[in-house]
Amino acid sequence: MVRRAAAALAAALLAGGVASALYERERSGLGQFVGVSLLRSALTMQSARLVWVDGEPRDIGRDFRSGGITGLHPTREGYLYISANTPRFWQALCARIGLPELARDERYDTVRKRAQFASEIVPLLHRALEAHTALEWEARFGDDVPCAAARAVEDVFDHEQVLAESMVTSMQHALVGRYRGLSRSIRFERTPGPEPFAAPSFGQHSDAVMERSGCSPQEIEQLREKKALL
Numbered sequence: 111m112v113r114r115a116a117a118a119l120a121a122a123l124l125a126g127g128v129a130s131a132l133y134e135r136e137r138s139g140l141g142q143f144v145g146v147s148l149l150r151s152a153l154t155m156q157s158a159r160l161v162w163v164d165g166e167p168r169d170i171g172r173d174f175r176s177g178g179i180t181g182l183h184p185t186r187e188g189y190l191y192i193s194a195n196t197p198r199f200w201q202a203l204c205a206r207i208g209l210p211e212l213a214r215d216e217r218y219d220t221v222r223k224r225a226q227f228a229s230e231i232v233p234l235l236h237r238a239l240e241a242h243t244a245l246e247w248e249a250r251f252g253d254d255v256p257c258a259a260a261r262a263v264e265d266v267f268d269h270e271q272v273l274a275e276s277m278v279t280s281m282q283h284a285l286v287g288r289y290r291g292l293s294r295s296i297r298f299e300r301t302p303g304p305e306p307f308a309a310p311s312f313g314q315h316s317d318a319v320m321e322r323s324g325c326s327p328q329e330i331e332q333l334r335e336k337k338a339l340l
Contacts, residue, residue: 120151127296145297154295159263163289168264178228188244193256195221202254207238283308313340
């Protein structure tokens with residue numbers, strides 16, 4: 111199921127890339143190579159977690175869970191990504207790991223409740239997952255539980271294919287400093303676009319925006335003194 115999600119997003123990215131290239135061709139008269147891959151698609155889906163600030167420790171915790179269940183979990187060998195938010199997937203997960211009683215417990219019958227009792231559920235899940243490796247669980251769950259054997263996010267930054275395809279780049283942020291993150295979801299050979307850059311901090315471009323609006327430096331300063339402008 112997770113692989114299918116990556117494939118679906120890859121198709122959407124490709125459609126967007128082709129449409130963009132055709133739009134540009136109408137103006138330049140030139141075609142170009144458009145590149146999308148399943149790996150690039152998977153990293154795009156994980157881009158919010160694929161951020162590593164210079165000097166940040168490896169075990170900072172980049173596993174953004176949903177409901178305490180969806181996310182990366184340790185197994186006997188390797189990590190397994192599990193997504194079990196719907197009732198069907200939650201019940202299938204509990205049955206396959208040998209804890210059907212969890213699915214019958216009314217305290218855990220919604221995503222919100224499972225998030226509330228994550229400290230109770232997750233340790234039980236981890237103990238059950240110790241029975242097999244990530245690859246073995248992937249085969250056992252099949253299509254009944256959305257999952258995929260996964261590398262640690264930290265390993266992706268130095269993965270040889272990621273580096274060969276320049277999928278990760280360094281960016282400078284005004285507050286956190288330099289960090290590494292996803293470069294581009296789609297490759298355009300002839301018109302790659304600007305170099306990836308960090309999201310601006312609040313007020314970072316206020317002066318430039320106000321100047322374009324016709325405000326003088328004195329007017330901008332007055333607005334800032336009145337706290338009407340960051």
